[in-house]
Amino acid sequence: MQSIKTLGQFIIEKQADFPYAKGELSRLLRDIGIASKIVNREVNKAGLADILGDAGSINIQGEGQKKLDVYANEQFITALKSGGECCVVVSEENDEYIYIDSEISKNAKYVVAIDPLDGSSNIDVNVGVGTVFSIFRRKSKSGAATMEDVLQRGVEQVAAGYVIYGSSTMLVYTTGKGVNGFTLDPSIGEFCLSHPDMKIPKDGVIYSINEGYYAHFPDGIKKYIKFCQVEDEKTSRPYTSRYTGSMVADLHRNMIKGGIFLYPITAKSPKGKLRLIYECNPMAFIIEQAGGKASDGYNRILELEVTELHQRSAIIIGSENMVLKAEEMMACFS
Numbered sequence: 001m002q003s004i005k006t007l008g009q010f011i012i013e014k015q016a017d018f019p020y021a022k023g024e025l026s027r028l029l030r031d032i033g034i035a036s037k038i039v040n041r042e043v044n045k046a047g048l049a050d051i052l053g054d055a056g057s058i059n060i061q062g063e064g065q066k067k068l069d070v071y072a073n074e075q076f077i078t079a080l081k082s083g084g085e086c087c088v089v090v091s092e093e094n095d096e097y098i099y100i101d102s103e104i105s106k107n108a109k110y111v112v113a114i115d116p117l118d119g120s121s122n123i124d125v126n127v128g129v130g131t132v133f134s135i136f137r138r139k140s141k142s143g144a145a146t147m148e149d150v151l152q153r154g155v156e157q158v159a160a161g162y163v164i165y166g167s168s169t170m171l172v173y174t175t176g177k178g179v180n181g182f183t184l185d186p187s188i189g190e191f192c193l194s195h196p197d198m199k200i201p202k203d204g205v206i207y208s209i210n211e212g213y214y215a216h217f218p219d220g221i222k223k224y225i226k227f228c229q230v231e232d233e234k235t236s237r238p239y240t241s242r243y244t245g246s247m248v249a250d251l252h253r254n255m256i257k258g259g260i261f262l263y264p265i266t267a268k269s270p271k272g273k274l275r276l277i278y279e280c281n282p283m284a285f286i287i288e289q290a291g292g293k294a295s296d297g298y299n300r301i302l303e304l305e306v307t308e309l310h311q312r313s314a315i316i317i318g319s320e321n322m323v324l325k326a327e328e329m330m331a332c333f334s
């Protein structure tokens with residue numbers, strides 16, 4: 001019989017990598033894993049239940065919230081509140097950060113930033129969606145969490161991960177010692193280690209960008225897109241274009257096959273669309289840990305200053321050599 005390793009077993013084993021760890025981060029990761037299984041259950045039956053469509057509320061960025069966004073947000077926040085390891089949560093779906101003020105969380109030292117259901121415009125059409133999370137240690141010593149606790153740069157993350165609810169459901173995470181992927185086995189209800197020590201190829205042939213906005217892209221991005229499309233046998237060009245509108249799905253594919261994902265500034269989103277703390281930073285941490293690169297075109301994503309909760313950034317992320325090439329072309333116009 002083939003032996004399997006569950007996410008829970010793996011997390012406990014890996015605690016030995018951190019000799020002074022008391023198991024709090026392990027418990028926090030486990031809580032996120034459990035909440036994602038509950039969200040997965042609802043995402044899977046979205047077509048059946050009366051849970052599709054708008055919830056009728058608008059989040060801080062003026063986007064309509066889907067019912068499943070709201071549901072996923074509630075599940076993760078409930079899990080983090082009852083787990084006792086997290087003192088404050090930043091969520092894409094909440095205007096302000098959520099300070100957890102309870103007896104069991106009074107000594108909690110972790111901060112979680114989360115996009116509970118990314119790519120939710122894809123829910124109604126049965127295309128993969130995801131959850132993205134980022135974990136920090138709090139800066140303040142005690143009492144109510146402060147802005148200083150939540151506005152930390154990406155380099156300060158202690159863990160990050162994503163869940164992809166796709167043709168199968170996977171949880172991929174890093175604690176800064178490589179990246180591991182777990183596939184949900186629905187028959188036993190467990191995430192099982194399926195992709196140990198994930199590495200993104202240094203080069204790839206896939207580029208992922210919403211080319212509909214081409215006219216508004218910076219010149220460096222336009223030049224890079226043209227580069228991707230030019231015929232050149234030696235470098236396997238033209239590259240293949242793949243874009244689902246779900247960052248987690250696009251990045252997950254590119255991580256496995258090799259590729260680049262770009263969401264630059266546009267006329268509609270002059271600072272970029274994706275949010276730094278719960279979209280760009282966790283993905284940048286994971287991709288770097290897998291041997292890739294993440295940049296805003298000029299600077300490393302993980303080193304960007306964070307000044308606002310829902311701050312946006314341009315992002316170019318994926319296979320190292322592809323990101324370097326895109327940066328080279330951005331530099332031509334700076």
Ligand code: AHM
Pocket residue numbers: 063092115117118119120121210245246247248263273
């Ligand atoms: P969301 O958090 O509101 O779902 O938006 C994030 C999503 C990403 O998953 C995806 O890469 C991007 O928005 C797609 O945007 P666009 O439709 O402008 O290409």
Ligand code: MG
Pocket residue numbers: 092115117118119279
């Ligand atoms: Mg999102």
